Amino acid sequence: MITTIAFSAFVAASGIWMGTRAVQDHRIAMDERRRLLDAAAQRFQGAHITYGADQFPILAAKLGDGRQIRVDIVADTMVCRRLPQLWLKLTLFEAAACARPKIGALARPTGAEFYSLVHGMPHLLTLPSTGVALLMRGDASASCEQIERAGAMFGTLFADPTLKEAAITPRGVRLVRQAAQGERGAHLLLRQARFAITSIAPEVVLRMIAEAQSLSDCLADANPALAAPAAA
Structure with a gap:
């Protein structure tokens, strides 16, 4: 007893x-x-951090040229036969909307990329071989010259295997890059998405800003239109 x-x-x-x-x-x-974006936020004067329902931080800041950026962290557990992914999504907002088309490319597409802008673009575009499995889409206003110029930039950007998506729109540019991969043990044994990362390096964010600016510049001769910044 x-x-x-x-x-x-x-x-x-x-x-x-x-x-x-x-x-x-x-x-x-x-x-x-x-705290994942705290170190990156210190690189921008007047940076502001808010938090989503999942407690991932959202960084908003203004660049020296007046353009704005937004950095989001997206946990992707909608995966099949691979580990969960943590994506770093950066949006560069133009100071004013430009009269340019929507053109984007998505690496290794599965159709489950819920965060993707490319899947929402109506027309499938032909991209010269880059050695990477890319889905390139755009809208009806894209000219052959614009497609070629954007495609050449995509070929350069996607040489980095961590880049998942690059898209240019009249209102801004969007880049999505792998930040971390889920821990195998937690995923296989407990079906949990755990990521062994405690901070996003500021250099990664600064690099993405430079890449976004380069992508924007490749169609920089488009005429600006009067409009306030909005979501890309």
């Missing part, structure tokens, strides 16, 4: 400890998640 009571007490105490530990671990994980 005493042994049974002692065992029951042990089980109860173990359950309480495990529950408390799980809550503590979750809080620590959420705190680490919220």
Whole structure:
């Protein structure tokens, strides 16, 4: 009888400890998640960080030329036969909308990229061979010359295998790059998406800004139209 009571007490105490530990671990994980863009934010005067419902940070800042950027972190668990992905999404907003088409490219498309701009573009475009499996789409206003110029830039950008998407629109430029891959053990054993990353390096964000500016410049001769910045 005493042994049974002692065992029951042990089980109860173990359950309480495990529950408390799980809550503590979750809080620590959420705190680490919220700080992912803190180091990058320090590189921009007047940078502002907010948080999504999933507690991933959203960085907004203004560049020296008046253009604005927004940096989002997207956890992608809609994967098949591979590990979860953590994507870094950067949007460069033009100071005024430009009279240029929508053109974008998506690397290694699966059709499950819920964060993609390219999937929403109506026309399939032909891209010269770049050695990377790319889906290139655009709208009806894209000329052959514009497609060729954007395609050449895509060929350069997608030489980096971490780049997932690049898109140019009248209102801005969007880049999506792999930030981290899910831990294999947590995914295979517990079906959890855990990422072994505590900070997005500021250099990665600065590099993406430079790439976005280069992509914007490749169609920079388009005439500006009067419009306020909006989501790309």
